[in-house]
Amino acid sequence: MLWSDRLAQEVAGPQVVNDSKTPSGPVHVGALRGALIHDAVYRSLLQRDVPVRYLFGVDDYDPLDELPAIGGEQFRQYLGVPLCNVPPPPGSDADSLAEHYIRDFFDVFRELQINATTYRMRDIYRNGSFDVEIDVILRNADKVRRIDREVANTRRPDDWFPFQIICERCGRVGTTRVHAYDGETVSYRCEPALVKWAQGCGNSGRVSPFGGNGKLSWKLEWVAKWHHFPVTIEGAGKDHNAPGGSRNVATRCLQEIFGDVPPLNIPYEFFLVGGAKMSSSRGVGVSARGMANLLPPELLRFLMVRTQPNKTVDFHPDAERITRLYSDFDRVRARTTAGEIDGALYRLSALDGDPDYYAPPFDLVASLVQLPHISVEQQVERLKGRPLDPRELEHLTRRVESARYWLEHFAAPEEHLELKTALPPEAGLLRPTQIAFLHLVGQSLQSSPWEPDIIQATLFDAARMTPLKQRDAFEAVYTVFFGRASGPRAGNLLAFLDKEFVIGRLAELSLDExxxxxxxxxxxxxxxxxxxxxxxxxxxxxxxxxxxxxxxxxxxxxxxxxxxxxxxxxxxxxxxxxxxxxxxxxxxxxxxxxxxxxxxxxxxxxxxxxxxxxxxxxxxxxxxxxxxxxxxxxxxxx
Known part of the structure; x- marks a missing residue:
């Protein structure tokens, strides 16, 4: 049973699933893991006819705490200002920096069919939705200080309150500290040295904490969300789930201040690209938009949900791993069609329900789009043996777009496939046994039908009859045609080329018997x-x-x-x-x-x-x- 289905069996009654994101830069693909984990749970609950809502919040009242990767110094004056009050990058028609970045993220949501109800914290604060929670939390600031000390070993001053006012003079929220609350207003000061990444203006005053004048510290903002909506399921990344971490603090605060049962937790590991963690604000890693351009929606969903949440996903879009990803997906699709598995993983990955369609391997598509004067559709229909139906054409189009995007943005120079019009210099490094293999293949192919499976079988037979290890045999084939040591399924590839050209190239190297x-x-x-x-x-x-x-x-x-x-x-x-x-x-x-x-x-x-x-x-x-x-x-x- 898939992990999300097991989790769905553990709950009873109506459910509210929640997740959120701070849009401080181009949203990286790692942020999609949390969104799709929660979406998988939401879909599994729907599958069991459990009443459920999926909410996704935009934490745009958080301060800008780092210079964006794009724009850099021009945003220095806005450090400490709520993201929803920071202007967008030049040329953007968004109303703020936060909206500029979250818009692309939500476009990816729509493509992936993540059907969450979205909300923005600027609206939640400004329309007074959190006023009750703010009042209760401020009245219980002593409990928050005690829990911070007991759980996180963090000692707060006796006049510290988990709230920050938007400074009436400079507009910063990240530099203010509240030190008193009388039930209607708070006293605050915009401190010049409160944080290292922004400088407060020194202003002080007394103002109502309600109606959007400020925001809760983020751990208590989490608590307010859980109580207000109310949330029954929300996971968090491993950094938040560490002993004494923010999840533990928020859970205790929810229990002691509101007397609520904490949401069911789904601790999840990082999504890494080539072993590296990513950062939105610094622009480190692959963006969600970039990965959505690379992978069709069903492949991106599959990549995220097939792995248990508590296991790291490390994906790098090189030729080997992207080909394997497509192969794994097609294998699940085939087994679902055959009834060998229950289809839960395919159901959570695909945008439509029927897994029974023909689709060529990714490495073959990536090769075909690089061969001159080749119609990809015609060659794929030749492999299938009959015309593609409209649904198969749609999936082929997605794979063609994926292959072209990969070649342009991710493929290393050596991963590009270029058919050499003349024998490449790399062929001079082949050993006599490899040359003998090529000669034998050429002789065998002269009288055989020009079909991919027959060509592939001939290659294997010739390798056994030379004899030559399969790896070395196929290296010889790729070398004389493409000047590289590896490539997609050779039988398919050669079948797309002219037969006389292929046989001539195979015999072009002289053999030292x-x-x-x-x-x-x-x-x-x-x-x-x-x-x-x-x-x-x-x-x-x-x-x-x-x-x-x-x-x-x-x-x-x-x-x-x-x-x-x-x-x-x-x-x-x-x-x-x-x-x-x-x-x-x-x-x-x-x-x-x-x-x-x-x-x-x-x-x-x-x-x-x-x-x-x-x-x-x-x-x-x-x-x-x-x-x-x-x-x-x-x-x-x-």
């Missing part, structure tokens, strides 16, 4: 062990005898010597139909004169005897093809 044999040939004991392990599950074992004359000739005592080399290619076909090849090189001699027939005959008799011995050891006959005068890797079976 001697070096190839030296790299791949095993000694007799290694081949013997491999055969003994492979034979029990083999449907056939056959051998190809390879004999060739080298170019190394020399004269000695008026006699022409011609060097020759030989070996055996052993192929085992397993029960699953897959073929595996190992190579043993054992014959290397010197033939006298131009005639190699004697040397070839000697090689053949020696090889036949060796194969007879190997067949006896594994308990089966080894079929032998006739000797050939070539050492190119062979895919022939008798």
């Amino acid at each position: 001697g070096a190839f044999w030296r790299e791949t040939a095993l000694d007799y004991s290694e081949v013997e062990k491999w055969l003994e392990e492979s034979a029990p599950k083999a449907t056939s074992v056959f051998a190809n005898l390879v004999f060739r004359a080298t170019e190394d000739t020399f004269l000695a005592d008026d006699v022409l010597y011609v060097r020759a080399a030989g070996g055996i290619e052993l192929t085992v076909t397993q029960e699953d139909g897959k073929r595996h090849l190992r190579r043993v090189g054992f014959a290397a001699g010197e033939g006298i004169g131009n005639d190699l027939a004697t040397e070839r005959s000697l090689f053949e008799s020696q090889a036949t005897e060796l194969l007879r011995e190997l067949g006896t050891r594994i308990g089966r006959d080894i079929a032998v093809t006739g000797p050939v005068v070539s050492s190119s890797p062979s895919s022939r079976e008798p």
